[in-house]
Amino acid sequence: MKQGYMLIITEKPTAAATIARALGNGKRRVHEKNGVKYYEISRDGKRILIAPAVGHLFTLKQLSNGWNYPCFDVDWVPAFKASRKSLFSKRYHSLLKELANGASEVVVATDYDEEGEVIGYNIVKYFCNDKHVRRMRFSTLTKRELEESFRNLGDIDLNLVEAGYTRHYVDWYFGINFTRALTNALKNFGDRFAIISTGRVQGPTLKLLADREREISHFKPRRYWQLLLEVEVNGERFKAKYAKEKLWSNSIVSELRKKISTSATATVKAIKRRKLHLAPPTPYDTTTFLADAYRYFGYSPTLTMRIAENLYQRGYISYPRTGSQKLGKIDYKGVLLALRNSAYGKLAEKLLAQSQLRPNDGKKDDPAHPAIYPTTELPKSLDQRQRNVYDLVVRRFLACFASPAIRESISVSLTAGGEVFKLTGSRTLELGWMEFYGKYAEREEIALPELKVGDHVKIIELHVLEKFTTPPKRYTQGSILKEMEARGLGTKATRPQILQILYDRGYIVGKSIEVTKLGMDLVSILEEHLPLLISERLTRDLEEACDSVFQGKKRREDVLTQAREIVIALSKEFKKREKEVGKALCKALKESEKKLSEIGICPLCGGILRIYHMRQRGTRFVGCENYSKGCKFSAPLPRIGEIRPTGKLCEACKTPVVLVRRKGRRPFRMCLDVNCPNKWQRKKRGN
Structure with missing residues (x-):
């Protein structure tokens, strides 16, 4: 590769393609190395390469070995060296390293927020040596805004980098150290191994959900x-x-x-x-947007954000991670003129006929990005989920300009x-x-x-x-995001991720969020032995400290010193109670596993049917817990997939019906009688 070019670094592959198309006026050469596409354009006589990262190419990792805690021996390392799950990032890492080496100047074009600034800064820090580095800032990936951003290049926002670094380190200190503490306690004093995770935001959020669960269970109908x-x-x-x-x-x-x-x-x-x-209505901020997508479509916050990011990277909507309810100085008329040529044409015409265009801006503001809005780029091909989310964004935008x-x-x-x-x-x-x-x-x-x-x-x-009278309602995935925001738990970017972690760990289930027995027991154990770890106040204080770093009021090292002191004090207190915690966790885990293994009622004796595993053969089956008393009921189960009880009985054979979920395949329901005439019809119909 001939040297002396400008290198533009984007956060995702789709963004690289969109930026290359916009800045190259539709003319771009596509290169590919190890399956990663990057682009070459010419602009103002200058040779420019546009290449993508794939999110964070670097992550925090412990430098020494062992699972001791507290540990603060941590630094940034390539993500593919830290986790096997990130091996896919190695190709992007290698490409950017090579291209940065031959570049005469570098432009960071990652998303303009805390995470985007950290992603871009780390690539510059580890790949670009002393090269001249500039920054593109934009809220949409439209041709007009990208060209304006390229003409007015700025510098990396070091305050934003410092705030991002602070948050990453603080989250590592609390999340890794106390996940280790809980896991080690279980292993050393509970005679079993399982990852029991918690974190600076994860713990208080789980407690918030558990408190609602207690209100419901203690409620006495009148x-x-x-x-x-x-x-x-x-x-x-x-x-x-x-x-x-x-x-x-x-x-x-x-x-x-x-x-x-x-x-x-x-x-x-x-x-x-x-x-x-x-x-x-006011224009969409992220929290309200995610809550409404759940309300109207039943989409989880994680799914909605994934769809919105795709629409953003293709240039169809503005940046979807924003705390603002204000549209600011965007080109209202330009967006409406574009929408006039779409299915929203008649509505756009009505607004354009008004004497003035003034949105009903809300109170919340974000210095980095305006509220979410559709761009002047009209979608060419969307699937149903994308159409739903895009429709919601467009109609919200239109509605905020209309009369009461x-x-x-x-x-x-x-x-x-x-x-x-x-x-x-x-x-x-x-x-x-x-x-x-x-x-x-x-x-x-x-x-x-x-x-x-x-x-x-x-x-x-x-x-x-x-x-x-009815008990308080459980939180939904929409309402819990609003509650987290109101209580200062997490950020607009991290709240959906925290919620997903709680699901993945088996601490919560269902769209109407129910805390599992394991989740409830974990909260009870932490309340008794380490209450500060699930304190909302501690989380808020640390969140405000990170914000103060961004504002230049505090130094990163001062905040990290404070965080380390808290972790050290909590670790000392925890070690005094490690044996009690380990035994309590072991008991909670056994009871949780026993509960999760229940499938239904035995049709022969009325006992409880459970899932049993034959480890050596790699198979599993349903059997009755009254086997030792003579009950012979048993039924095979698929080797692969998650098995969930449905609480229903097969109309034909009267055995419990279970739901089978397998990754990448459609879930299906099946009863437990292998000879049931309805079995295969039921499997074929799915759920």
């Missing part, structure tokens, strides 16, 4: 009654609610029933109408037997922004008949509903 008065108006029937929503005494209900039974009609005593002006929606609420007070009941209705008078937001703005329309004060309506029946 019985109450509701009264609904069914009336008829012009041949239509409506149900009016009793003015007191909950009645706690059955004797009061009986008295009310008697009073109302003497009336054949109810009288209209008052009619109240109220207009509500509903402001447009006007709704009318109507309340009709009826009296029967001297008691007051209320009919309530609502309707939309002016759609405003709701027209632009489409299905995401759907509100219930409840039409009431035309009535006036003094009218009498026929009573059909008094309905008495017996109900029970």
Whole structure:
């Protein structure tokens, strides 16, 4: 490779292709080495190579051997040397190292945030020696913004690098050291080995979820009654609610029933109408965006972010990791003019016809990036999930420029037997922004008949509903992100990752998040023996310290010294209790494994069916725990895949139905009777 060129380093391969296309005016040569594509363009007489990283090419790793703790002997090393899971990055590492060696100048074009700055800085630090390094900053990968960014190259933000370095080291100190402490305690005093992980944000988040789980389990339902008065108006029937929503005494209900039974009609005593002006939604920040994608589509935060990053790297939406609810000085009109040539054309035309374009900006701001918005680049080919996420981003953008929606609420007070009941209705008078937001703005329309004060309506029946109070709802993957943000746990970039780790470790399950027995036991053990480790306050203080490094108010080494002192103190305290913790973890793990092995009820004796493993043969089967008492029920299971009980019985053979999940293949359900006539049909249909 001829030397003396400019090298542009991107964070991902897709971004490299997009930047090469934009800066090369559509003309680019594609090179490939060891399966990694990079690009060559010519601009202003200058030869330019654009090559990708693949996320972090360097990671923190302990330099010495052993699993002792506390350990602070850590530094940056190539990611492929630190973990077998990162071996794929070696090809990108080798390519960038070679290309950097021959470059006369280097431009970092990774994402402009803390992680992107660390990724770019490390590549420069370890590959580029004393070469002149500049920085491209952009919020979209559109041709216009990329060209402007290239014309106005800046420098690497060293404050952002320092803050990123601080956060990485602090997370390593807490996560690695106390994962080792828990794992060693289990191994040394529990006579078994399993990775028991925790971390600076992971621990407090799990405790937050566990606290909700306790609220639910300790909740005692209380019985109450509701009264609904069914009336008829012009041949239509409506149900009016009793003015007191909950009645706690059955004797009061009986008295009310008697009073109302003497009336054949109810009288209209008052009619109240109220207009509500509903402001447009604010532009999307990351947390609200991820929560809405879960709410509307059921997509996990990790999945939504992966889709959004792909849309961003292809130039279709702005950078999706932002804390801002403000659109700032972007080209509103340009985006709308582009959208005019899409399926959103009529909506864009309506906004362009307004005398001014002013978004309903929210309070939150981010100095690095504006709120999430669609770019002037229109998508050419999207799969269904990508279309859904793109549609959500576009409609949110359009809606925030529109006028308020006007709704009318109507309340009709009826009296029967001297008691007051209320009919309530609502309707939309002016759609405003709701027209632009489409299905995401759907509100219930409840039409009431035309009535006036003094009218009498026929009573059909008094309905008495017996109900029970319900416990607090479990967090969803959307609501927990908002709660984490409100409590200062993690960052916009790390919260989805933390949540995914808790799932992967088996501490939580389900879309409506339920903490497993292992997760609950781990929180209980840490509360008893190491409460500071799951303290929200400690996490917030360290988070604020990292922010102070970015602001230039604190030095990285001062924050790390503080973090090391805390880890040393906690480690000393933990070692005093290591034996107790190890035994408690062993007990928790055994009980958790026993619980997880349960499949259902034995059809022969009513005992519990469990999964048993034959290690030497590499097989597993379902057997009854009453085998020693003479029960002979058993059934084979697939060798590969995760087995989950469904809580259902096969209609044909009455054995439990299980769900089988295998990586890269569609999950399917199967019953346990190998001779069941429904077995293969059930397997074929999947779930």
